[in-house]
Amino acid sequence: MAKEEDDDNLPDKDAAKEFYARYEPKEIIGRGISSTVRRCIEKETGKEYAAKIIDLSQESQDGVDTHTMRDATRQEIHILRMVAGHPYIIELQDVFESETFIFLVFELCKNGELFDYLTSVVTLSEKKTRYIMRQVLEGVRHVHSKCIVHRDLKPENILLDDQLNVKITDFGFAKVLKDGEKLFELCGTPGYLAPETLKANMFDDAPGYGKEVDM
Incomplete structure (x- = not known):
């Protein structure tokens, strides 16, 4: 609790x-x-x-x-x-x-979670959406370049600094992948789980998942 x-x-x-x-x-x-x-x-x-x-x-x-x-x-x-x-x-x-x-x-990210920001503004312009998503994707690309999968990427785990730049956080479920390694653990947040993650836990012949679940 x-x-x-x-x-x-x-x-x-x-x-x-x-x-x-x-x-x-x-x-x-x-x-x-x-x-x-x-x-x-x-x-x-x-x-x-x-x-x-x-x-x-x-x-x-x-x-x-x-x-x-x-x-x-x-x-x-x-x-x-x-x-x-x-x-x-x-x-x-x-x-x-x-x-x-x-x-x-x-x-310190004074503007808090992206989730709360999206809730407060209700709608985003196309320009602001592109601005935020470009930063998220660049951050994820950097994580993946280190052979790491985050596994719990969601608006609550993306913070905003003073200039509303994103900061990906909470790497508690993150995993370093070996070459060709596939994962089968069910972890993350219900409502945000990728289909590959669910399949890996539900079917014996599932191929497992890798960095694609962050996308």
Whole structure:
């Protein structure tokens, strides 16, 4: 279950001294099942970032093994570093890890999710649609050039910066593919799953899927 809305307590500073030494955490700007996202300020520069604070304590996980979650987070960090340096991919600035928490510090995208933006404007002009889709496709092309499939590409996982440039984020389901490798796992978000993903899970003779499911 997600944390209650009034559960705004920060992790014990002793659990992540390095994070607190470098950043000053501010208000909550997002929540997940086992994580909280806070705006934070880098003390040395005054620059704003978004800190995703992942709670690995046993009581927070609803039966999810903490070692599995830690390994999955480390894999996501590895992939984020593989795709780093592209203008349309979220930039991971810093990582801090303790026994009970992992802090991922990202660039701050003040305009939030593409999903919320599309909901607020209702309709987009053809020019604006081309502008957004070109950036999404260029970002996906970069991810695929690193032999990575995202597997959960959706408007909620695309953020917008101050200039409404897209930033593809949330690589929790991403996978590094070997040459010719096909995948058969059912993962992603219902409502956004590609037909190839569904077939791979439903039929014994399915050929599996690869990077095409991101399109």
